[in-house]
Amino acid sequence: MSLFKKLSEENWIISEEGFEQDKRKFWETIYTLGNGYLGSRGVLEESFENGYPGTYLAGIYDQTAGQPFEIVNAPNPLRIEVYINGVRLSVNEMKVAEHRRALDLKKAVLHRRTVFQNDQGRYEYESARFFSLKDYHAAVMVFSLKPLDYDAEITVKRLIDGTTENAVQAVGDPTKHYSVRDCSFHNPGGAVYLEAETIISGQSIGLATDLEFSGRGSYPEVKWSVSAGEETVSRECSFKAAKGKRYTFTSFITIYTSRDKKRSVKTCCLDLLGSLRKKGAAALFKTHCSAWRERWVNSDFLIDSEASLQNNVRLNTYHLLIAVPLVDLDVSIPAKTLSGEWYKGHVFWDTEIFVLPFFIFTQPELARNLLLYRYRRLNQARAKARENGYKGAWWPWESAESGDDETPKTWVNFDGTVIPVHVSKREIHISGDIIYGVVLYYQATSDKDFMLRYGAEMVFETTRFWAARVNYNSEKNYYEIKDIIGPNEFQECVDNNFYTNYMARWNLRYAAELYGLLAREHPLRLNRLAKKIGLKEEEIRSWEDISEKIIIFTNQDGLIEEFEGYFNKKEFLIQEWDENAMPVWPASLALAEVKDTQLVKQADVILLLRLFANEFDSRVKKVNYDFYEKRTTHKSSLSLPSYAITALELGNLGESYKHFIQAIRADYGDLYGNTELGMHAAALGGAWQIAGYGFAGLKIKDEILSVNPVLPGEVSGIRLNFWFRNALFELKVDNAGGKLQIEVLFIRDKSRNRKGIWLEVGGEKCFLSRGQKFALKR
Numbered sequence: 001m002s003l004f005k006k007l008s009e010e011n012w013i014i015s016e017e018g019f020e021q022d023k024r025k026f027w028e029t030i031y032t033l034g035n036g037y038l039g040s041r042g043v044l045e046e047s048f049e050n051g052y053p054g055t056y057l058a059g060i061y062d063q064t065a066g067q068p069f070e071i072v073n074a075p076n077p078l079r080i081e082v083y084i085n086g087v088r089l090s091v092n093e094m095k096v097a098e099h100r101r102a103l104d105l106k107k108a109v110l111h112r113r114t115v116f117q118n119d120q121g122r123y124e125y126e127s128a129r130f131f132s133l134k135d136y137h138a139a140v141m142v143f144s145l146k147p148l149d150y151d152a153e154i155t156v157k158r159l160i161d162g163t164t165e166n167a168v169q170a171v172g173d174p175t176k177h178y179s180v181r182d183c184s185f186h187n188p189g190g191a192v193y194l195e196a197e198t199i200i201s202g203q204s205i206g207l208a209t210d211l212e213f214s215g216r217g218s219y220p221e222v223k224w225s226v227s228a229g230e231e232t233v234s235r236e237c238s239f240k241a242a243k244g245k246r247y248t249f250t251s252f253i254t255i256y257t258s259r260d261k262k263r264s265v266k267t268c269c270l271d272l273l274g275s276l277r278k279k280g281a282a283a284l285f286k287t288h289c290s291a292w293r294e295r296w297v298n299s300d301f302l303i304d305s306e307a308s309l310q311n312n313v314r315l316n317t318y319h320l321l322i323a324v325p326l327v328d329l330d331v332s333i334p335a336k337t338l339s340g341e342w343y344k345g346h347v348f349w350d351t352e353i354f355v356l357p358f359f360i361f362t363q364p365e366l367a368r369n370l371l372l373y374r375y376r377r378l379n380q381a382r383a384k385a386r387e388n389g390y391k392g393a394w395w396p397w398e399s400a401e402s403g404d405d406e407t408p409k410t411w412v413n414f415d416g417t418v419i420p421v422h423v424s425k426r427e428i429h430i431s432g433d434i435i436y437g438v439v440l441y442y443q444a445t446s447d448k449d450f451m452l453r454y455g456a457e458m459v460f461e462t463t464r465f466w467a468a469r470v471n472y473n474s475e476k477n478y479y480e481i482k483d484i485i486g487p488n489e490f491q492e493c494v495d496n497n498f499y500t501n502y503m504a505r506w507n508l509r510y511a512a513e514l515y516g517l518l519a520r521e522h523p524l525r526l527n528r529l530a531k532k533i534g535l536k537e538e539e540i541r542s543w544e545d546i547s548e549k550i551i552i553f554t555n556q557d558g559l560i561e562e563f564e565g566y567f568n569k570k571e572f573l574i575q576e577w578d579e580n581a582m583p584v585w586p587a588s589l590a591l592a593e594v595k596d597t598q599l600v601k602q603a604d605v606i607l608l609l610r611l612f613a614n615e616f617d618s619r620v621k622k623v624n625y626d627f628y629e630k631r632t633t634h635k636s637s638l639s640l641p642s643y644a645i646t647a648l649e650l651g652n653l654g655e656s657y658k659h660f661i662q663a664i665r666a667d668y669g670d671l672y673g674n675t676e677l678g679m680h681a682a683a684l685g686g687a688w689q690i691a692g693y694g695f696a697g698l699k700i701k702d703e704i705l706s707v708n709p710v711l712p713g714e715v716s717g718i719r720l721n722f723w724f725r726n727a728l729f730e731l732k733v734d735n736a737g738g739k740l741q742i743e744v745l746f747i748r749d750k751s752r753n754r755k756g757i758w759l760e761v762g763g764e765k766c767f768l769s770r771g772q773k774f775a776l777k778r
Contacts, residue, residue, distance in 0.1 A: 006128075008106040011310040014668070019091060019099035019114070024051045025676030030315070030668060031103050031110050032339035032679070033129065036325030037136035038074075038255060039338025042103070042110055045080040045127060045143065047090045052676070053078070053164055056338040056345065057205065058331040059259050061400045062177035062198040068398070068406035071334065071345025072177040073166045075196055077207045077253045081157040081234075082145065084123055089145075094118045105311075105318045106296065107289050108133065121149030124246075132284055133291040136325060137260075137272055139253040140281045142214065146246040155238045158211035158251055160194040162231035166341055178205065182266065183233040185226040191273050192226060192233045195266055201401070204258040206265030208273045211235045214250035214281070252276040259329070295321055298362045298728065301691050302719040312664045313691070316684045319667075320358055323681065324366050332373040332399070333681055340678020346398035346406055347373075349430040352437030353611070354638060355685035360444045361692060361722040367441055368450055374434055375454040377403025378461065381431075385465050388425075392464025395431045397423045413591065422492055426485040428469065431462050432503030436611065439510060443700050446725045452525050456514060460535055463511035466504040467539075467546055478551040486563060487638070488604035490594045494563040499608045501550050506612070508547035515540050558620040559627055560605050572597040573630045580671055581658055583633045600632040602639035610642045610693075613649065614701055622650050637666050641686030645694045648710050656694065657712035663687040696720060696731055706760040709742055711735040726750035727757050727770075743775045744768070 031042020041054040082089035098115035127143035182195035359367035380403035381393035396405035407424035486497035518526035553561035576584040644659035666683035697708035728748040734741040756769035
């Protein structure tokens with residue numbers, strides 16, 4: 001029976017039809033499996049050449065001399081070698097007669113069927129594998145072989161491969177970040193084990209696997225053996241296969257690291273492997289599927305549209321879900337998730353601004369864990385500020401395991417040139433971005449425990465940095481922030497970037513408001529925190545004074561100058577768009593000259609207007625959207641969501657829908673030509689924001705959640721669940737007949753002794769108790 005008969009419905013499937021050698025790495029990224037503890041790229045098990053096997057364990061980083069710490073490409077636990085009559089089964093050594101792979105998003109299982117052919121005949125290979133969401137140390141791979149045209153002598157080797165390396169990113173050679181310490185085999189069960197240790201950080205990585213025939217029926221006489229080299233270990237079998245008969249194998253995989261802080265990683269791996277063998281693959285698969293059902297309940301965004309978008313939407317959601325663990329492992333989400341090592345597996349502002357909102361509204365407990373990752377590294381942020389002559393906490397532009405600033409000194413530009421990196425010292429808006437995430441989480445959850453124990457300290461210490469970083473211009477009587485880089489990174493070393501100045505001003509004002517709130521409602525806790533960090537009331541008053549005098553450049557029409565002197569730059573307008581409706585770079589403009597123009601890399605002013613949508617009226621939004629849309633190249637995956645949401649607010653539904661399509665296909669459509677390097681976390685989260693903030697119209701206003709859906713004509717309906725202050729709601733919107741039918745159902749309430757909760761739906765305030773539904777047409 002074909003393994004593909006176990007697939008879910010078609011709108012849960014991402015399929016690859018036919019084999020294209022030059023798209024292997026693309027599909028490896030798309031087909032990444034994981035559970036937040038690890039990510040495993042979707043490699044072909046038996047053909048590792050020309051692909052890029054990647055196994056990334058959350059929190060496992062290492063470095064080479066003079067370079068930042070980067071996420072480690074760990075030993076590959078998936079490798080298989082198959083020899084048929086002495087000839088290796090491989091896409092590189094045989095003709096691929098048929099090939100199909102399918103990622104079942106509903107169950108997080110990767111299926112495959114390939115028919116190989118050489119001058120002796122054809123051979124069918126099928127496989128299915130998953131990394132358990134229930135037990136994140138466990139995985140299962142099932143594969144089968146069938147000679148189609150004649151009997152054959154078959155040898156199967158099931159390996160753990162300790163030769164993997166990290167690829168070159170800017171300068172230097174490929175780097176192997178670990179040394180293999182143990183290659184061994186163990187009875188009973190024929191388990192093989194490999195243990196590696198990272199070179200500098202000294203983290204241990206243990207992997208174990210086995211190989212056994214599975215299924216019913218008689219099996220041939222089999223010769224079993226094991227082989228242990230310096231960097232690989234394998235369990236092997238040889239047998240004579242009959243024409244037309246399928247031979248099925250099951251292989252369990254277990255992985256632990258020294259971050260787990262349990263017994264030795266070897267003991268943990270081998271004990272769990274023995275337990276899995278007793279339970280069986282079916283039992284592990286059942287608990288895995290159950291865990292995924294629970295995950296999808298509050299994460300699935302249903303969309304009924306003219307184009308078949310549901311698969312794309314679910315692919316993006318799936319990759320968000322496998323990027324963060326269900327338990328608190330003290331990790332965050334890298335810019336490329338755990339699907340690739342580009343950007344060295346570092347954590348950027350992408351997490352708080354683009355990714356965090358998805359988890360705040362769908363799984364707030366995981367959002368809390370992501371923010372705790374930052375809090376636990378507050379001392380490192382304090383140290384960075386102190387070392388640069390400032391008070392408070394200056395959060396690093398790029399963070400890894402320790403919380404130190406891991407920003408590299410050089411990077412590769414769009415045209416392939418190696419350029420110096422200035423962002424570590426100048427792209428300081430990340431400090432405000434992190435606090436924005438803290439405050440959004442608090443507003444959406446009312447998690448007072450988090451704010452009292454962690455959030456307030458982060459807010460106050462970051463505010464101290466802003467107060468120290470501003471400069472007072474005595475001639476003009478305002479505060480300014482000089483020599484910085486805004487989200488638009490084309491123009492570096494500018495003064496008074498609007499996004500940065502506004503974020504700093506908001507941070508200062510919010511800190512003063514929070515201090516007042518805590519003084520009224522939690523004076524003892526505030527007093528304890530104030531003593532801990534040496535905070536005094538006169539410091540709060542200085543924050544209020546600074547916030548009132550931070551300069552923002554706006555003309556009488558409401559047009560905001562992105563930074564001081566921006567309007568004096570040479571005007572360049574986008575004149576041409578490619579087949580994906582993406583801006584085409586002006587042919588007359590060299591990349592080195594872009595700093596002298598008004599061209600924008602990614603949303604900057606528009607992003608700020610989106611983040612603080614309640615603070616700006618539609619006139620200001622429109623004049624700035626119209627101006628900056630003509631100048632924005634969208635060279636970053638961070639850009640499109642802000643323009644899509646703003647266009648929707650302005651009633652430009654067609655433009656919004658266009659940007660939505662681009663955003664959800666950023667990786668699956670290879671919009672930026674680099675999907676093979678890993679998924680774009682910001683695009684994944686940003687696409688949900690278009691759906692959640694845009695189409696569903698979720699917005700927190702005056703302590704109430706506003707639900708004000710707006711659907712483009714191409715979208716006939718949506719459905720999603722969302723959390724707000726311990727209350728779970730279901731939203732259904734129907735766009736049929738030219739009017740919106742909106743229904744909000746109060747599903748679940750985690751708060752005790754609460755009669756209900758106020759919402760604003762479609763402009764009307766309503767009070768809902770658990771089990772009640774509010775509906776309206778407009």
